[in-house]
Amino acid sequence: MIIDLRLRPITESFLKSTTDIFPAYGRMFGYELPESVTKRSMKLCCEEMDEAGINLGVAEARWSFEPQSEPIVPAEDVVDIITRYPDRLLGAIAINGSHVQRAIADAETYVVNGPATGLSLELPFGFSQEPELPIDDASLHPLFDYMQAQDIPLFLTGGCIYGAQPVCRIDAMLKKFPRLRVFDLHGHVPYVNEIIHVALTHPNLYLCPDMYAINTHYTRPYMDAANGFLQDQIVFGSAYPFIPMKPAVDAYESCFKTSEIRDKIMYKNALRGLKLREEDLRKI
DSSP: OOESBOOOOOSHHHTTTTTTTTTTTHHHHOOOOHHHHHHHHHHHHHHHHHHTTEEEEEEEOOSSSSSTOOEEEEEEEHHHHHHHHHTTTEEEEETTTHHHHHHHHHIIIISSSSOOEEEEEEOTTOOOOSSSSSSSGGGGHHHHHHHHHHHHHHEEEOOOOOOOHHHHHHHHHHHHHHTTTTTEEOOOOOTEEEHHHHHHTTTTTTEOOOOSSSTTHHHHHHHHHHHHTTTTOOOOOOOBSOOHHHHHHHHHHOOOOHHHHHHHHIIOOOOHHTTTGGGSSSSO
8 A cells, every 4th residue: 555645636736835846846857857747638648656565645735935925726626636636646735825714714614624635735945045935933823823723734844955944943843732633745855864853842743855865965974773773653645647647656665674664654644643543545
């Protein structure tokens, strides 16, 4: 079984949220675009999921960094795709940290009283070591209070090629919200060793290094942690459509020391973090 924590489906808005940097970005990791992307085919996307052995994918929507903008992937688009493919996809609604009350309202509408699974947050990381809105900023506390009380997971884009917030910020946030389930997408690159250390003291933090654990200089520390003391908190993500699903699965599975560790990283940790059961997963 496999749960892919970073699988954005073939819809116009999801593609729009990624087309600014592909296909060149995928080639940086050694891959050409999947056929499903070049042909804009959700049918092929589903076939590629089956070929890779992926039972379930999590689609996190995006909101651009500008505070006054609207989501690149609207909540309605997330609801539409997960409603059309309920056995294949879970969805996270995009929120903007500059609009906390709207984020809480969207959580109420689309997660508590709707089909979505969680909220997807990207802060304005940029190249700055002092981001415009740190993840531990007091203005975000009402949102995280609400999410923790309602047991709503946060899908945080915690790192990327452009940089990430200093790890002390997420450490401080997790200390204040110890029951908030957080999936750190992109694994907080480039602060890999630091975020691994933080995860050791915060069992509610799941690291999803996705593409950055594939053919990069970050692969070794993530996989060393996955094969050892962090085997219960690292989860698989393909980063599709940048990385084809089957090669991503193969790259991860080639790194595990035991089948027990493989199962934890590829689906069991995600099951626990998402509060699902094996019987909830689609059979392939």
